[in-house]
Structures are given as C-alpha cells and as structure tokens.
Amino acid sequence: xxxxEVERLxxxxxxxxxxxxxxxxxxxxxxxxxxxxxxxxxxxxRKSIQPMAERLPDGNMQALQQFVNQSPWDPLPIRRRIAERxxxxxxxxxxxxxxxxxxxxxxxxxxxxxxxxxxxxxRANCQVAVSVHAATxxxxxxxxxxxxxxxxxxxxxxxxRRAGVPDEVGHAPKGGLALGLLDRLAAQGLEVPVIxxxxxYGRSVSxxxxxxxRGWSYVMAVDSKEIARPAAAEPFQPAxxxxxxxxLPRYREPARPLTSFITxxxxxxxxxxxxxxxxxxxxxxxxVEIRPSGKEACRTAQEQxxxxxxWDGVLAARTLLVEWPHGQDAPTGYWISNLPAIxxxxxxVRWAKxxxxxxxxxxxxxxxxGLDHFEGRTWRGWHHHVTLVTAAxxxxxxxxxxxxxxxxx
Numbered sequence: 001x002x003x004x005e006v007e008r009l010x011x012x013x014x015x016x017x018x019x020x021x022x023x024x025x026x027x028x029x030x031x032x033x034x035x036x037x038x039x040x041x042x043x044x045x046r047k048s049i050q051p052m053a054e055r056l057p058d059g060n061m062q063a064l065q066q067f068v069n070q071s072p073w074d075p076l077p078i079r080r081r082i083a084e085r086x087x088x089x090x091x092x093x094x095x096x097x098x099x100x101x102x103x104x105x106x107x108x109x110x111x112x113x114x115x116x117x118x119x120x121x122x123r124a125n126c127q128v129a130v131s132v133h134a135a136t137x138x139x140x141x142x143x144x145x146x147x148x149x150x151x152x153x154x155x156x157x158x159x160x161r162r163a164g165v166p167d168e169v170g171h172a173p174k175g176g177l178a179l180g181l182l183d184r185l186a187a188q189g190l191e192v193p194v195i196x197x198x199x200x201y202g203r204s205v206s207x208x209x210x211x212x213x214r215g216w217s218y219v220m221a222v223d224s225k226e227i228a229r230p231a232a233a234e235p236f237q238p239a240x241x242x243x244x245x246x247x248l249p250r251y252r253e254p255a256r257p258l259t260s261f262i263t264x265x266x267x268x269x270x271x272x273x274x275x276x277x278x279x280x281x282x283x284x285x286x287x288v289e290i291r292p293s294g295k296e297a298c299r300t301a302q303e304q305x306x307x308x309x310x311w312d313g314v315l316a317a318r319t320l321l322v323e324w325p326h327g328q329d330a331p332t333g334y335w336i337s338n339l340p341a342i343x344x345x346x347x348x349v350r351w352a353k354x355x356x357x358x359x360x361x362x363x364x365x366x367x368x369x370g371l372d373h374f375e376g377r378t379w380r381g382w383h384h385h386v387t388l389v390t391a392a393x394x395x396x397x398x399x400x401x402x403x404x405x406x407x408x409x
C-alpha cells in the first residue's frame with residue numbers, strides 16, 4: 001500500500017489494535033504495535049525495522065527495536081485473539097498444517113541450521129517454522145506458529161543463552177510441534193475442522209494416529225510407497241502346534257504399496273473443486289478403502305487391544321483418495337483419510353486441495369508483509385515479528401471479507 005492508503009486506514013487499524021493487542025499492558029506498546037503494522041503494510045523493498053521506521057511519518061527505529069526485540073510482552077494472547085476473530089470471520093472448512101523456511105546467513109539467528117530449505121528447494125542455512133492456518137476456498141490466515149529448534153541448538157547452551165531460548169524449549173520433530181499448536185487452538189474452544197497437510201506430515205503414521213486419538217478428522221497426502229492391505233482382507237488364526245507360545249492372527253496376503261490398489265477396474269470420476277484463474281479446476285479421482293499395514297499401524301493396533309497376545313489381528317480401515325489426471329501415465333496424488341469411504345468424493349477432493357491455499361498465505365506474508373525480512377536474532381524477537389505479521393494479514397483479511405464494514409461513513 002502507498003502511504004496515503006495506509007494513513008487512511010489508521011482509524012480502522014486503531015480499533016483492530018485496541019481489540020487484538022488488548023493483552024499488552026502499556027499504551028505505548030499498543031501504539032508501537034499499530035505503528036509496526038502500518039510499516040508492514042506500507043510499500044517498500046525491505047520490511048525490517050530500520051527501513052520501516054524511515055518510511056513512516058511517526059517511525060522511531062529505537063522505539064520499534066525495543067518493542068520487537070527487548071520488550072517482554074507475550075505474543076500468545078495476541079495470536080489467540082486473532083484465531084478467535086479469524087475463525088469467526090472465515091468459518092474454516094479445514095486447518096492446514098505446514099512449515100515454511102527462512103534462508104539466513106551466519107549461525108547466530110535463533111534456530112538457524114543447515115537443513116532442507118523449501119524456499120530454496122535444497123539444503124541450506126535457514127530457519128524453519130511450523131504453522132496452522134484456517135482456510136476455505138476463498139480465504140485463509142495463519143492461526144498459530146512455532147519455531148523449529150534443530151538438535152544442535154538443543155544441546156548448545158551458549159547459543160541458546162545468546163538467542164534467549166527459554167529453558168523449557170528443546171528439540172521436537174515438526175509433527176510434534178504441529179500437534180502442540182493444534183492442541184493449543186483446540187484448548188481455546190475453537191471448533192476443529194478437517195485437518196489437511198502435505199506428505200511431509202501425512203507420511204507420519206504416528207502423527208495421523210495422534211489426530212485420531214484426539215477425535216479429529218483428517219485428509220493427508222501420503223507417499224505412494226506406503227503399504228496397506230485391501231479392506232476386505234481378514235486375518236486368520238493358524239492352528240496351534242502345541243509347542244511354544246500360542247500362534248497369533250495374521251493376514252494371508254502380504255501388504256503392498258498403494259500403487260497396487262489402482263487396477264483397470266478402479267472407477268475414476270471427474271471432480272471439480274474450485275474456480276481457478278484459468279477456469280474450473282477439475283481432475284479424475286477414485287476412492288478406495290484400505291487397511292494401512294506398516295509397522296507403526298500394527299504396533300498401535302496391538303497397543304489399543306491391550307497387548308500383542310490380545311490383538312485379534314484386524315487393522316483399521318481407512319479411506320484412500322487417488323488422483324489420476326487425463327493424459328498422465330500414472331496417478332499423481334494419494335491421500336489417506338479417517339473419514340468413512342461413503343464421504344462424498346467432492347468433499348474429500350476439496351479438502352485435500354485446500355491445502356494449497358496456504359501458498360497464498362505464505363506469498364502474502366513473505367512478499368507483501370515481510371515475514372522473512374526480520375533481522376533480529378532472538379527467540380523473543382522472532383516470535384514478536386511473526387505475531388505482528390500475522391496481525392497485519394489478519395487485518396487485511398478481515399477487510400477483504402467484509403469491506404463494507406470497514407468503509408468510512
């Protein structure tokens with residue numbers, strides 16, 4: 001936005017800041033919060049503190065530095081209020097779980113390490129954050145964030161102290177961070193919709209099982225090499241030979257990869273899921289019922305039965321969604337869901353494809369609002385900046401959803 005446009009929004013923005021930043025105890029903190037949001041929305045190549053302060057009529061680099069990097073305000077209540085307002089405004093059909101990377105130089109910025117960097121498509125020096133977004137076909141916004149702390153940071157006391165990493169924060173896998181964010185949102189009393197994610201999370205059977213234990217529905221992309229058995233497969237009880245421990249139930253046929261479940265007899269149907277910039281987006285999809293059969297699925301089934309000797313050998317049935325576009329030699333996408341196979345295929349497809357809505361968020365957050373422009377190095381500063389960027393996008397999202405409500409009389 002140009003300076004004149006941002007200045008005309010000051011009244012609306014002040015109302016938004018008064019509500020969302022109500023947890024900040026001091027008036028000057030709320031004032032600098034609003035100032036920072038205007039700086040993020042204002043046009044400019046860099047959205048770090050110094051250039052934003054220079055572009056704003058009331059910008060003060062020292063005050064903004066202190067507010068973002070040193071001031072001990074808690075970002076969680078602000079994100080809670082954003083989640084409440086956006087969940088009400090968007091009425092999300094799904095929550096999207098994903099992670100995003102921030103290329104970095106040096107080794108001092110909190111959480112930076114040589115790891116896979118999605119922004120660059122290769123291993124590189126970067127930070128990685130896990131996020132949960134509320135989404136429909138037409139609107140989305142991040143609700144929660146957590147910074148991924150690599151193992152090398154968890155054991156390096158010197159780096160932790162310099163970056164201000166809290167003592168209770170250690171290394172956790174991205175799936176564990178995502179579960180923590182989902183639990184935090186559910187604890188607010190927000191209704192948990194269908195949870196969707198790419199194969200980075202969907203391939204983790206333990207992550208899917210954790211969602212099931214919480215009673216949540218999901219549609220997760222998975223690798224085609226995951227193994228399963230047909231839904232009609234039944235275990236049998238081998239005869240006991242009289243020596244050694246009792247024989248256990250087992251399936252007659254071995255588990256096989258998901259690709260083997262698509263045969264010439266598999267019925268595919270054309271499904272349209274949304275209007276794109278080049279017309280209605282359509283492809284061919286099939287729904288197949290399977291029984292995931294990897295080691296983790298078997299181990300969990302035994303645990304739920306009370307032990308290996310008490311397990312009846314039956315693996316849980318799950319719904320497999322497969323995409324095979326016209327003109328392709330083989331299917332291009334596989335998703336597993338714990339929703340019943342009688343769920344309308346149009347719904348399964350829309351939810352699966354809604355995961356891509358998150359790319360719109362990341363594009364606006366990075367290119368428009370400077371999500372990856374933060375130059376501070378501390379745990380506190382990173383979480384403050386991410387929260388402020390989320391607030392800026394939430395404000396813009398609310399205006400897009402209901403522009404009349406924000407039109408001056």
